[in-house]
Amino acid sequence: MDKPKKSVRRKTSGVTIDEVAALAGVSPMTVSRAVNQGNVREETRERVMRAVRKLGYTPNVAASSLAAAQHTRIALIYANPSGAYLSELLVGLLRVASNAPVQLTIDYWENMDAEAERKAARSLASRVDGVILPPPLCESAAAVGELVKARIPVVAIASGRQGDGISCVRIDDFHAGKEMAEHLIQHGHTRIGFICGRDDLSASARRYDGFVTALHEAGLEVDPELVQRGNYTYRSGLGAAELLLAHGNPPTAIFASNDDMGAAAISVAHRRGLDVPRDLTVVGFDDTSAATTVWPELTTIHQPIAAMADAAIDILLRTIRNRNDEARPLTDHVLPHRLVERDSVARPPRGR
Amino acid sequence: MDKPKKSVRRKTSGVTIDEVAALAGVSPMTVSRAVNQGNVREETRERVMRAVRKLGYTPNVAASSLAAAQHTRIALIYANPSGAYLSELLVGLLRVASNAPVQLTIDYWENMDAEAERKAARSLASRVDGVILPPPLCESAAAVGELVKARIPVVAIASGRQGDGISCVRIDDFHAGKEMAEHLIQHGHTRIGFICGRDDLSASARRYDGFVTALHEAGLEVDPELVQRGNYTYRSGLGAAELLLAHGNPPTAIFASNDDMGAAAISVAHRRGLDVPRDLTVVGFDDTSAATTVWPELTTIHQPIAAMADAAIDILLRTIRNRNDEARPLTDHVLPHRLVERDSVARPPRGR
DNA sequence: TTGAAAGCGCTAACAC
DNA sequence: GTGTTAGCGCTTTCAA
Numbered sequence: 001m002d003k004p005k006k007s008v009r010r011k012t013s014g015v016t017i018d019e020v021a022a023l024a025g026v027s028p029m030t031v032s033r034a035v036n037q038g039n040v041r042e043e044t045r046e047r048v049m050r051a052v053r054k055l056g057y058t059p060n061v062a063a064s065s066l067a068a069a070q071h072t073r074i075a076l077i078y079a080n081p082s083g084a085y086l087s088e089l090l091v092g093l094l095r096v097a098s099n100a101p102v103q104l105t106i107d108y109w110e111n112m113d114a115e116a117e118r119k120a121a122r123s124l125a126s127r128v129d130g131v132i133l134p135p136p137l138c139e140s141a142a143a144v145g146e147l148v149k150a151r152i153p154v155v156a157i158a159s160g161r162q163g164d165g166i167s168c169v170r171i172d173d174f175h176a177g178k179e180m181a182e183h184l185i186q187h188g189h190t191r192i193g194f195i196c197g198r199d200d201l202s203a204s205a206r207r208y209d210g211f212v213t214a215l216h217e218a219g220l221e222v223d224p225e226l227v228q229r230g231n232y233t234y235r236s237g238l239g240a241a242e243l244l245l246a247h248g249n250p251p252t253a254i255f256a257s258n259d260d261m262g263a264a265a266i267s268v269a270h271r272r273g274l275d276v277p278r279d280l281t282v283v284g285f286d287d288t289s290a291a292t293t294v295w296p297e298l299t300t301i302h303q304p305i306a307a308m309a310d311a312a313i314d315i316l317l318r319t320i321r322n323r324n325d326e327a328r329p330l331t332d333h334v335l336p337h338r339l340v341e342r343d344s345v346a347r348p349p350r351g352r
Numbered sequence: 353m354d355k356p357k358k359s360v361r362r363k364t365s366g367v368t369i370d371e372v373a374a375l376a377g378v379s380p381m382t383v384s385r386a387v388n389q390g391n392v393r394e395e396t397r398e399r400v401m402r403a404v405r406k407l408g409y410t411p412n413v414a415a416s417s418l419a420a421a422q423h424t425r426i427a428l429i430y431a432n433p434s435g436a437y438l439s440e441l442l443v444g445l446l447r448v449a450s451n452a453p454v455q456l457t458i459d460y461w462e463n464m465d466a467e468a469e470r471k472a473a474r475s476l477a478s479r480v481d482g483v484i485l486p487p488p489l490c491e492s493a494a495a496v497g498e499l500v501k502a503r504i505p506v507v508a509i510a511s512g513r514q515g516d517g518i519s520c521v522r523i524d525d526f527h528a529g530k531e532m533a534e535h536l537i538q539h540g541h542t543r544i545g546f547i548c549g550r551d552d553l554s555a556s557a558r559r560y561d562g563f564v565t566a567l568h569e570a571g572l573e574v575d576p577e578l579v580q581r582g583n584y585t586y587r588s589g590l591g592a593a594e595l596l597l598a599h600g601n602p603p604t605a606i607f608a609s610n611d612d613m614g615a616a617a618i619s620v621a622h623r624r625g626l627d628v629p630r631d632l633t634v635v636g637f638d639d640t641s642a643a644t645t646v647w648p649e650l651t652t653i654h655q656p657i658a659a660m661a662d663a664a665i666d667i668l669l670r671t672i673r674n675r676n677d678e679a680r681p682l683t684d685h686v687l688p689h690r691l692v693e694r695d696s697v698a699r700p701p702r703g704r
Numbered sequence: 705t706t707g708a709a710a711g712c713g714c715t716a717a718c719a720c
Numbered sequence: 721g722t723g724t725t726a727g728c729g730c731t732t733t734c735a736a
Contacts, residue, residue, distance in 0.1 A: 016713060027723050032715060041721060056478040061455055062414040062423045063713035066728045071414045087439030091458060094442065098457040103413055105450040106443060126408040234645040260645055267647055270622040290645050293586040293612055295619055368729060379707050384731060393705060415729035418712050 015057040024051035035059060065101030072320055073128040074313065076106045079137045085288050085305065089134060089157065092309025102313060114142035125150035130316035132309075135159040135201050138166070153319040155312040155331075158303065159203040167319070167330050169311045171337040173203045176301045177210025177257075179339055180283055183299070184253045185218045188347045189281060193226045193244040193251035195237060195261045204232075207257045207285065226251050230261045234290075237264025245272055245280075252281060252348035259284035259291040262298045266344065277346035287340055296343035304335050311335065367409040376403040387411060417453030424672055425480040426665065428458045431489045437640050437657065441486060441509065444661025454665060466494035477502035482668035484661075487511040487553050490518070505671040507664040507683075510655065511555040519671070519682050521663045523689040525555045528653045529562025529609075531691055532635055535651070536605045537570045540699045541633060545578040545596040545603035547589055547613045556584075559609045559637065578603050582613045586642075589613025593620040597632075604633060604700035611636035611643040614650045618696065629698035639692055648695035656687050663687065 021028040024047050034040045034048035051057075065071040076093060078086055090106075097104040105128070109120055121143050124131065130153045137143050138156030144164050147154050154166040161168075184192055194211055197204030208227075215222050225247060228240035237256060241264055244251055256262035262284030266276050274280045276296055284291050287302035311333050373380040376399050386392045386400035403409075417423040428445060430438055442458075449456040457480070461472055473495050476483065482505045489495050490508030496516050499506050506518040513520075536544055546563055549556030560579075567574050577599060580592035589608060593616055596603055608614035614636030621632045628634055628648055636643050639654035663685045 014713090017715095018713080028713090029715075029724080030722060033722085036715090039721065044721080058425075058479050060418070060423060060713055062417040062453070063728090064715070065414045066412070066418055066712090066730085067714040068716075068728080071412060071728085087442060090439060090442045090446070091460075094446070094456065094458050098455060101414070103450060104446060106446050108443075127410055234647070238647055263645055264647070267619070267622065270619065273625070289641070293615055293642050293645070295586070295590055295616070366729095369731095370729080380729090381707060381731080382705085385706085388731090391705065396705080412729055415712090416731070418714085418728090419730040419732075420712080423712090 014060060015055045017057070017059070020048065020051045020055055020057045023055060024048045061098075061101065065103075068101060071101055071103065072130065072317060073103045073105065074130045074132060074316055075124060075128045076104065076132045076134070077109055077124070077137055077143075078106065078134055079109050079112075085286065086134070088288075088305040089309050092306035093132070093313065095306070096310050096313045100313065100317070102317070109137065109143075114140070117142040118146045121146035122150065125152045128152065129320050130154070132157060132312050132316070133160070133166075135203065136198065138168075139201055153316055155315050157308055157312060158305075159201055161202055165330065167315050167332065169308045169315065169331075169333045169335065170203065171301075171303050172334050173206035174210040174213075176285070176337045176339075177207035178214040179210070180255060180285070180301055181211045181214030182218075183339060183345070184255065184281065184283065185214065185220070187253075187281065187345060189251075189253040190220055190348075191223070191226065191249070191251045191253070192220075193228065193241075193247075193254040195228050195230045195240040195244070195254065195256040195265065197257040197261075198231045199229070201232075204257055211255060230256070232258050232260060234260040234264045237261025238268060241265035241268040245269065245274070253345075254280065254282045256282065257285050259286050259288045259298055259300055262300065262344075263290045263294040266294050266296070266298070277344050279349055281346055281348070282344045284344075291340075291342070299342045299345045300340050302338040302340045304337070307335055366412060367407045369409070369411070372400065372403045372407055372409045375407060376400045413450075413453060420453060423453055423455065424482065424669060425455045425457065426482045426484060426668055427476060427480045428456065428484045428486070429461055429476070429489055429495075430458065430486055431461050431464075437638065438486070440657040441661050444658035445484070445665065447658070448662050448665045452665070452669070454669070461489065461495075466492070469494040470498045473498035474502065477504045480504065481672050482506070484509060484664050484668070485512070485518075487555065488550065490520075491553055505668055507667050509660055509664060510657075511553055513554055517682065519667050519684065521660045521667065521683075521685045521687065522555065523653075523655050524686050525558035526562040526565075528637070528689045528691075529559035530566040531562070532607060532637070532653055533563045533566030534570070535691060535697070536607065536633065536635065537566065537572070539605075539633065539697055541603075541605040542572055542700075543575070543578065543601070543603045543605070544572075545580065545593075545606040547580050547582045547592040547596070547606065547608040547617065549609040549613075550583045551581070553584075556609055563607060582609070584610050584612060586612045586616045589616025590620060593617035597621065597624055597626070605697075606632065606634045608634065608636050610638050611640045611650055611652055614652065614696075615642045615646040618646050618648070618650075629696050631701055633698055633700070634696045636696075643692075643694070651694045651697045652692050654690040654692045656689070659687055 017028045017031050021031045034045045134157040138160035148165040156168045158170050228243050230236040230240045254265045265282045269276050269280045284298040284300040287300045291298040291300045315331050369380045369383050373383045383400050386397045486509040490512035500517040508520045510522050580595050582588040582592045606617045617634045618628050621628050626632045636650040636652040639652045643650040643652045667683050
């Protein structure tokens, strides 16, 4: 059974490509090609794959990245541990990374000023080949600028301005915002309150623009008093909703530009004795866990975060391998969003 | 500058061990030892480390795992995408995995019955060297049993019974529950409602036992009507809190065995016109994002999830490398928890 | 305490 | 379409 190996070194437990090759009666190279979608005759591939299945072969990622000299270090930097969002992103990233010659690392940049960000970015640049930047960091001129200067490819998730020299993976926030506003209008709402996100995030501005456009197209005015500033936190949503509902002529619907603030609006409504959605309609954005840990659950916009993670790594890998070509095209990848209807929307109360 | 390499193959961007060795005037082997805490004269180590810093050398994890034949595949299997919790766990796991010869993969087992779990476990067993199992999977006899049968080391996070042949990393749920109950008692509460977690999870039972013990030690009775069943979801917390507050002689405090249900209790209280914490005290457990996306923010028990992730990988690696020793000691690693005081606790209203 | 040789499992390059 | 050769960057083993 145990054929004596020439090597003195200890072996890993797993099945190797050579064993598969032997069983399939081909060379290891052919197995490699068959497994990695290379050019192999269909018949040969069949035979190889049968051997693969029989032996339960899984490629050793370490070996393949080493051999391909394609070992790529990609860092995900996050600044606000917005739970659900990050978790989905990570899951998506990990799913890709564990099947690709990619070493994923994560860094947490907490409360850094511009100078600290610049320093952190410089240090990062020497350690990684590519960076994934979710909001809000992807809009930090300091962080992005330094990374770009170091010629490290950067992909911004869900936000970011392409003009900064980085690629973006995002949804169409403008149309998503417009669609959500239209959803509200279709339900008969005409006085709609809006809770903004952080005004330094471009996605936030795009959502607002979509909202405004929908209202205008429906022949509705945007009452400036019905637009309140938030910063994406639950707490900020509380204040904004409070102002909206204390208005002499309050809105019949509130469009919060993320779920946390939407959840906050529901809480404020309840404390004011309003039933949601009977007395007040509330919608959120992002479809994070905050949308479902409230009652009623929030109607919201779903972002395909896992797919965005996929796309981000793909873009990074492509860019990195193109290193020699001086022209590194910047990508702006827009993925489809989806309006998720739940229980927080109804027609406005009668008489309004 | 560019010494012509003998090799035709393209090179990776990074600094290699040979360059460091050359600069430090030692052999690559010495650099390896210096970097990996091997036996090197202090003076030599100094010199090597200087070169490392100067060049910005980072070991190529792929190469080192390959050479050490230590490449280890570890899978994290999750079943309930409980956002915040998972995200913290992943972050912790990734932090360790990216600096160790570990390939982390994740799998999502959604709504599987016992048979499906068994099948998935068998397939997993052929692909990985170790498994990390957060709740609720770590208490699934099917999943755990099959993995143990395949001699795959398993570490349960935050739950699990050691008797099942697996190692555990957890906090002391009993004492945490007791401590929280004592916190409530110290604030003067004597009628305390309890919302249970899933009764198939041992951690849940331990929290309850701690609660009961604290009450008994304080000479208080446990009113069975004040103990309601939940299943860790927000929705279940809604129902349980409703029952608690509809009671003829309602509790002045509610102890929910996780944050989601605690948040639900707050929502129910608000809709019944109660102020939290003035009229009702509510506490949660776990310190997930749900604890802070409510108002008032929940007093809760913090679990050191990142540290638990660390410990889990450590245990797995140790166990796997011990493969030859027939005796694989099972570990039960208990980490310290922390009671986090926020704004949802006050003394009971007067006259109660 | 340090170095030299060999090879971990895989794939790029180049034949055929 | 397939095989051969030569390493990827590191660490094991063994010798000095």
